[in-house]
Amino acid sequence: xxxxxxxxxxxxxxxxxxxxxxxxxxxxxxxxxxxxxxxxxxxxxxxxxxxxxxxxxxxxxxxxxxxxxxxxxxxxxxxxxxxxxxxxxxxxxxxxxxxxxxxxxxxxxxxxxxxxxxxxxxxxxxxxxxxxxxxxxxxxxxxxxxxxxxxxxxxxxxxxxxxxxxxxxxxxxxxxxxxxxxxxxxxxxxxxxxxxxxxxxxxxxxxxxxxxxxxxxxxxxxxxxxxxxxxxxxxxxxxxxxxxxxxxxxxxxxxxxxxxxxxxxxxxxxxxxxxxxxxxxxxxxxxxxxxxxxxxxxxxxxxxxxxxxxxxxxxxxxxxxxxxxxxxxxxxxxxxxxxxxxxxxxxxxxxxxxxxxxxxxxxxxxxxxxxxxxxxxxxxxxxxxxxxxxxxxxxxxxxxxxxxxxxxxxxxxxxxxxxxxxxxxxx
Amino acid sequence: xxxxxxxxxxxxxxxxxxxxxxxxxxxxxxxxxxxxxxxxxxxxxxxxxxxxxxxxxxxxxxxxxxxxxxxxxxxxxxxxxxxxxxxxxxxxxxxxxxxxxxxxxxxxxxxxxxxxxxxxxxxxxxxxxxxxxxxxxxxxxxxxxxxxxxxxxxxxxxxxxxxxxxxxxxxxxxxxxxxxxxxxxxxxxxxxxxxxxxxxxxxxxxxxxxxxxxxxxxxxxxxxxxxxxxxxxxxxxxxxxxxxxxxxxxxxxxxxxxxxxxxxxxxxxxxxxxxxxxxxxxxxxxxxxxxxxxxxxxxxxxxxxxxxxxxxxxxxxxxxxxxxxxxxxxxxxxxxxxxxxx
Numbered sequence: 001x002x003x004x005x006x007x008x009x010x011x012x013x014x015x016x017x018x019x020x021x022x023x024x025x026x027x028x029x030x031x032x033x034x035x036x037x038x039x040x041x042x043x044x045x046x047x048x049x050x051x052x053x054x055x056x057x058x059x060x061x062x063x064x065x066x067x068x069x070x071x072x073x074x075x076x077x078x079x080x081x082x083x084x085x086x087x088x089x090x091x092x093x094x095x096x097x098x099x100x101x102x103x104x105x106x107x108x109x110x111x112x113x114x115x116x117x118x119x120x121x122x123x124x125x126x127x128x129x130x131x132x133x134x135x136x137x138x139x140x141x142x143x144x145x146x147x148x149x150x151x152x153x154x155x156x157x158x159x160x161x162x163x164x165x166x167x168x169x170x171x172x173x174x175x176x177x178x179x180x181x182x183x184x185x186x187x188x189x190x191x192x193x194x195x196x197x198x199x200x201x202x203x204x205x206x207x208x209x210x211x212x213x214x215x216x217x218x219x220x221x222x223x224x225x226x227x228x229x230x231x232x233x234x235x236x237x238x239x240x241x242x243x244x245x246x247x248x249x250x251x252x253x254x255x256x257x258x259x260x261x262x263x264x265x266x267x268x269x270x271x272x273x274x275x276x277x278x279x280x281x282x283x284x285x286x287x288x289x290x291x292x293x294x295x296x297x298x299x300x301x302x303x304x305x306x307x308x309x310x311x312x313x314x315x316x317x318x319x320x321x322x323x324x325x326x327x328x329x330x331x332x333x334x335x336x337x338x339x340x341x342x343x344x345x346x347x348x349x350x351x352x353x354x355x356x357x358x359x360x361x362x363x364x365x366x367x368x369x370x371x372x373x374x375x376x377x378x379x380x381x382x383x384x385x386x387x388x389x390x391x392x393x394x395x396x397x398x399x400x401x402x403x404x405x406x407x408x409x410x411x412x413x414x415x416x417x418x419x420x421x422x423x424x425x426x427x
Numbered sequence: 428x429x430x431x432x433x434x435x436x437x438x439x440x441x442x443x444x445x446x447x448x449x450x451x452x453x454x455x456x457x458x459x460x461x462x463x464x465x466x467x468x469x470x471x472x473x474x475x476x477x478x479x480x481x482x483x484x485x486x487x488x489x490x491x492x493x494x495x496x497x498x499x500x501x502x503x504x505x506x507x508x509x510x511x512x513x514x515x516x517x518x519x520x521x522x523x524x525x526x527x528x529x530x531x532x533x534x535x536x537x538x539x540x541x542x543x544x545x546x547x548x549x550x551x552x553x554x555x556x557x558x559x560x561x562x563x564x565x566x567x568x569x570x571x572x573x574x575x576x577x578x579x580x581x582x583x584x585x586x587x588x589x590x591x592x593x594x595x596x597x598x599x600x601x602x603x604x605x606x607x608x609x610x611x612x613x614x615x616x617x618x619x620x621x622x623x624x625x626x627x628x629x630x631x632x633x634x635x636x637x638x639x640x641x642x643x644x645x646x647x648x649x650x651x652x653x654x655x656x657x658x659x660x661x662x663x664x665x666x667x668x669x670x671x672x673x674x675x676x677x678x679x680x681x682x683x684x685x686x687x688x689x690x691x692x693x694x695x696x697x698x699x700x701x702x703x704x705x706x707x708x709x710x711x712x713x714x715x716x717x718x719x720x721x722x723x724x725x726x727x728x729x730x731x732x733x734x735x736x737x738x739x740x741x742x743x744x745x746x747x748x749x750x751x752x753x754x755x756x757x758x759x760x761x762x763x764x765x766x767x768x769x
Contacts, residue, residue, distance in 0.1 A: 200649035201462070203562040203585030203622055208650070273563035317541060319561040321584075 002044045003027050004419060005037070009049025009380060013056060013370040014349035015357045024054060026376040029419035033372060047414055047421065049380050055352050056368050057089025057120075057377030057417065058334060059359040061179075061257050062233055063308035064326075065091075065122070066397075068109060069098025074310040074397035076110065079330070080119035082395035084423045086330040087379035087412035088306075089120050092363055094179070095127040096154045102127035102138045104146035111147060119422055121377070123363055125152040125179055128167045134158035137167055140174045149363050150231070152179035155280065159185075165222050172228035177362070179231045180219050182240070183281065187211035192321045194284040198267040204320060207282050209237045216240055220247050223254060231362050232256040234307055236281035238291030245300045255362050256300070258292050259307035260336040261327055261402070265289070269402060275316045275323040276402035279307075296354060297346040303359040304351070306333040310398020328398035332389065334381060335408040342409065378416040385411035447569055454759045457569045457578040458752050460587040461629040469596065469633055475751035476597050476744070483519070483747055492754050493522035499552040501543075502581070503529045503559040508718055508742060509581050509591070513556050516749035522757075525552065540564070541571065548573055554757055555579070562586035562622075577756040579749075585620050591717055592626030594748040596634060598741050599672055602713050607631070611638040613667050613708075614657075615698060616676030616725055619647045619687075623717045624676055625655070632656040642666035642698065646687040663698050670708040675700050675716045678725050691724045700726045705735065713737045 004026040011022045011034065018034070025033040025041055032038045063083065066074040083091050093110075095101035101110070101124055114122040126143030128151045130136045140151060151171050158164045171178045188211040193199045195206025216232065220243065223230040232244060235258050244256045261279065266289040270277045277283055295301035309326025316323045337355050340346045360368025367377050388407050391399045415423040448464065450456040455468060482490055498517045502510055510526070517524045529543060547555070554577045557565050562584030569578040582588040603610060612631055618624045618641045631639045632655070641652060642660045653659060660666030667673060682688050700714065714726075714736045722728045731738060 195650045197651040197654045200652050201625070201655060203583075203587070203625055205585075206650060273566050314539075317539075319540070319559065319564040319567045319583075321561050321563070 002419065003041055004045045004047070004376075004416070004421070005041075005043040006047045006049050006054055006378070006380065009052050009054035011054045011370060012348065012352055014353045015369045016371055018370060019349070024370065024378070026378075026416070026419045029376055031370060031372050031374055031376050034370065045421070047380065049414075051384075052380050052382055052413055054370075054378060054380050056356040056360075056370055057379050057415065058087045058355045059363065059365070059368050060088045060091040060308070060330070060333060061231075061303055061305035061359045061362065062259070063088075063091040063093055063306055063330065064096075064310070065093050066310060067097070067113065068106070073312050073315070076113040076122065077117045078397045079308070079310065080114065080117045080122060082330050083120040084415045084417065085395045085412065087334050087381060087415050088330060089377035089379065089415060089417050090123060090360070090363070090365060090367055091120055091308075092123040092125060092149065094152055094154050095125050096132060096156070100127050100132050101125070101143070101148070102130050102132070104142050107143065107146035107148060120417060123149045123365070125150045127151070128153040128171065128178060129158060129163070132156040134160065134163060137170055140170055140176060144174055144176055148176070149365070150177040150179050152181070155181050155183050157183070157185040161218065161222070164218075165226060168222050168228040168230075169226040172226050177229040177231055177364070179233055181233050182212050182215035182219055182235075184211045184215040187214060192278060192282065192325070193270055194267045194282040196267055196285055198270055202271070202273065202320075209239050209284065209288075212237055212281060213239045213243060216243055220252065220254075224252055230254045233305065234259050234262075234281060235292070235301065236262055236284050236288065238288045241291050241295040241300055244295070248300065255302040255358070257303035257305045257359070258296065258301050259329070260304050260333050261307070261329060262289065262292055263296065263304070263340060264336055265402060270320075273320045274402060275318070275320050276327070276400055276404075278316075278320060278323050278325045279327055280325040293340065293345045296340065297350060299350070302354065303362060304333070304337050304354045305359065306330055308396070310396045311400045313399070316400050326400065327402065328394060328396045328400045330396050331394045332401065332403050334379070334412060335410045336403070338383070338410040339408070376416055376419040378414070379412060380414040382411045382413050383409060385409060387411055447566070450759060452759070455752070455755045456759065458589050458756060459565045459569055459578065459580045461589045461592050461626045461633065462587070464633065466633055466635065469593070469630060472593055472748065472751050472755065473597050473600055475755060476593070476747040479750040480744070480747040483743070488519050489521060490519065491521045493517070493520040493757055496522045496553045496757055497525065497551065498522045498554045498556060498753065499525040499527055499547055499550070500556045500581075501527050501529055501547070501558070503557070503564070504582070506558055506581070508745070509558065512742065512745040513581060513749050516746050516753055519746070520750055520754055522753070525550070540567070544568060544572065548576065552576065554753065556581050558582045560584055579752060579756065582622055585622050585625070587626045588622040589626050590745070590749050590752055591623050592630040593752070594741060594745045595627055595674065595715060595717070596630050597744045597748050598715060598737055599713070601744070602737060603671060607634040607636040610636050610671045611640070611669055612636055612672040612674065613640045613642055613670040614674045614676065615642040615663065615666070615700065617647045617678050617682065618643050618652065618676065619649050620679065621676050627674065628655050628657055640666050640670070644688065644697065647682075663704060664707060667704055668707050670712055673700065673705070673708055673712055673714050675714065675720075675725050677717065677719065678721055695724055698725065699723075700730050702727060702730055702733070705730055715741060718742070
């Protein structure tokens with residue numbers, strides 16, 4: 001197996017408290033040593049990381065690859081390449097593919113495709129209920145054996161609270177984490193923007209904050225009662241951050257994430273019917289945005305994910321309400337996360353943890369750090385590049401980003417998966 | 428602290444929605460929403476409408492201002508009054524008019540909005556008058572038509588109905604004079620779903636109206652509507668007190684299904700405009716309604732047909748105001764770069 005050395009880079013690994021310039025040695029796909037080369041190490045390849053930052057590969061808790069089912073939007077091949085070019089070495093896709101990931105055959109199908117694509121690692125969540133219909137329990141143990149790292153019903157409702165409780169209890173029985181996107185569909189039905197000033201001005205149907213908090217409160221009670229390990233994803237409101245903080249203070253075994261765009265946009269960005277900003281949950285008020293930022297800074301929110309949703313161009317070509325929600329977000333995950341550091345909102349260690357080690361541990365993978373002996377998934381980035389996002393540097397098949405035209409300072413220079421360099425930036 | 432990552436045009440974000448309405452010389456090119464337009468421009472529309480009102484009162488009601496221009500009425504949603512007055516307005520300006528009833532033709536065959544537009548552009552129209560059931564549809568179209576084409580919003584979802592708002596301002600001015608600062612205007616009814624109310628609220632605020640109120644049950648008031656410059660009342664008697672202008676909104680029957688209201692009867696009991704309630708307003712208050720009215724639901728027949736009602740005058744004024752907007756948008760001096768292309 002090949003031996004790779006990364007020289008002179010600034011290594012940053014908050015878990016192992018590494019924050020200094022050092023050499024990193026990779027052997028047989030694993031991190032072999034830091035500072036001093038192991039015995040008999042003879043580098044086949046050297047990456048000069050002078051002036052660059054070296055972190056563990058980014059772990060994205062939520063990215064839709066559109067395959068199987070919507071290959072006209074994107075494919076596993078296209079999106080894992082795009083992820084690699086964005087420094088993301090592991091991503092987790094939710095079960096709302098077509099067919100739904102509710103039986104082992106679908107897991108195997110995706111695993112087969114990813115094995116052939118072989119760029120970033122793809123992990124999967126299985127459906128909590130069959131067909132995500134919220135009625136019958138999926139074969140959770142079979143999904144676990146097939147390789148699912150957790151279970152989720154996505155934004156699909158489980159109306160019957162008893163079914164919800166039994167699903168959580170059974171997931172706990174299988175030792176699987178449930179991934180919850182809280183949404184009361186009665187309150188959010190037909191809505192496309194935050195219920196507030198902008199919705200009222202534009203005459204668009206709003207989604208109240210209570211659509212999230214009502215579902216969150218219900219889920220928290222059932223999580224407490226069943227003891228299931230739970231992760232709450234894509235939170236959008238100040239009230240939710242406060243509820244998560246309280247639940248953690250009460251000793252509940254939960255984690256939570258926010259998507260990167262929620263930390264940088266709010267309802268005002270929609271104000272010209274900008275369909276690129278059509279997302280679910282919706283962009284909320286500036287006060288909510290700031291509370292989410294504080295939630296990341298103080299650790300109430302554990303992770304930042306991309307919530308990547310690539311679309312074909314037609315999907316965003318309609319009056320606002322008819323457009324498909326979602327942002328093609330792999331390319332902006334790291335730039336937007338580090339932007340919080342540039343803005344003085346959070347420190348770099350907190351941000352790096354939120355996109356590497358914490359999501360890795362939520363998914364139960366042995367990555368996300370530079371620990372010697374762990375799999376060598378590495379992201380090397382430049383903090384002083386100056387570049388502008390445009391369609392040509394969004395490598396996903398979906399070019400739907402509200403950040404097109406934004407200037408960024410952080411650029412991924414190299415990505416390494418299992419010790420193999422799979423991306424190097426070229427101008 | 429240096430902000431390393433930056434937005435492209437921070438100062439412009441949020442404003443292009445209405446900026447696209449004006450050409451480089453600041454003249455009205457599209458009329459999509461009242462929001463963001465100047466007092467001067469709105470006054471200009473009202474003054475121009477006034478000059479057309481005189482023509483409309485003559486026995487020969489036609490002027491050659493838009494001769495040779497083609498105006499397409501694209502109604503993706505049914506309408507009688509608005510479409511008829513737009514058609515009359517265009518004809519009185521000597522334009523050729525094409526009425527396209529799209530709800531029953533192309534889109535029901537699966538053609539996208541963009542396809543429909545491109546086909547109509549190929550017919551070399553100069554103006555699209557658009558009604559659509561989705562908020563933002565007129566903006567969407569205006570952002571995508573060829574540079575020479577003007578778009579007039581004849582109502583988009585719950586967002587805006589700017590010509591209706593302007594004909595209402597015109598009616599108020601004709602009855603109450605041009606000092607809007609002295610006026611108290613009450614808008615009563617389903618503000619939540621009303622594009623008319625939204626446009627009226629913007630127009631009244633731009634014209635510096637002394638006091639703008641909305642009166643409705645909590646289920647029909649949009650969140651944060653106060654930010655648009657209105658005072659909110661849930662009690663009809665309190666809200667209507669000393670009003671100079673009472674604008675009633677139409678109540679759609681489907682609101683009962685959505686559990687927004689229990690019944691038409693209860694709505695009428697609490698918010699219907701009766702003779703007794705109208706006595707709480709100023710003695711010379713005028714009563715307006717964008718139509719079509721639901722007698723006995725939001726308004727009592729004797730009020731709708733009574734001496735204070737200006738409901739039919741609104742319809743007449745609609746023609747003058749639409750003539751004004753059409754002639755302003757199509758009668759502009761060409762912009763420098765558009766002139767070159769021509």
